[in-house]
Amino acid sequence: MLLLQIESIADTLNSSEWVFPIAECFHIAAFAWSIGLIAAVDYKLLGFGIQHSKPSEVLHDTAPWTLLGLAVVLLSGPLLFLSDTRMYLHNPSFVFKMYALAAAIIFNYTIHRKVAQSDTASQGVRVVVAIVSLALWISVVFGGLFIAFA
């Protein structure tokens, strides 16, 4: 029953040749937005680029927009996925991307957020957290692109 429903969603998505590319454009623009803003916080944690403000301020300024970008990513992504669920589920890059994405989101809203909010965290902790954050999000991007090459 569920499979039938997924099939009909896929048919709807595939009925126009424009749905997939347009969803992809939204996906790309939105991930650039959200990951770029998370990177802005990471740069601050690493101690370069952004002057005149504390990590907590950069986080506070960017967080709502990061969330908006992530929302668009998480709405357009499933549309792409539903166009051909079987292909994606058998694609090792896609599976890797989903694990990396889950890890990146959880890390972002727990440890990353805590350290960025705390203006008293030591520089060592900040650097480690920023590097882990950048590495996780870059893994997500790589995983996404390699879906086409897997």
Next chain:
Amino acid sequence: MLLSFAQWIQFTTFFTDLRGSANVYPIIMSLHMVGIALFGGMILMTDLRLLGWALTKRSIADVVNQFRVPKRWGLLLTATCGILMAGSKAEEYYYNAFFRTKLILFAVVIITELVFYRSVYANPAALDRAPSVPANAKLAAALSVLLWTSIACCGRGIGYIEPPLDKIHAQIHVNHAALLASRDPYSLKGQDHADVATTN
């Protein structure tokens, strides 16, 4: 002239090797995407500030200056990877309507940067002193959002145009089968496009 340049550059040893490498090409493509992420968000943030929609408590000078250096690094990464990809398939890209559109949009971006550089980007502190954000700064920001979004979409569009195989002289490597499959949402269902890639 442009076509013969495209043919020459793609057959240089460097770009021939790059095209033939199954792993390097997708890695460069991924780094291109990472670069987009690293500066796309910051461009948008700067533009939203100029439009007065975000970070309004922070001065324009702070926002513009803060993102300037990271944006340049992101752009450098993206542009380097983009040139590497375009160079290795220059002839194919020459025929690609989305790639041509993208180049035109780059020219427009450069022109708008030059037009607005003095009044907007070079002196953001002056914008803070104005009672409200001047109209030309808002125009610059709106154009920036529109142009960069269009450039990203054109970039994705490049992959959706099948290369005119009868005109392309470069050997398309095996991995191109997967790339072709990824271009066309319908063909994702089967790998039956593999024969397309190997016919060349």
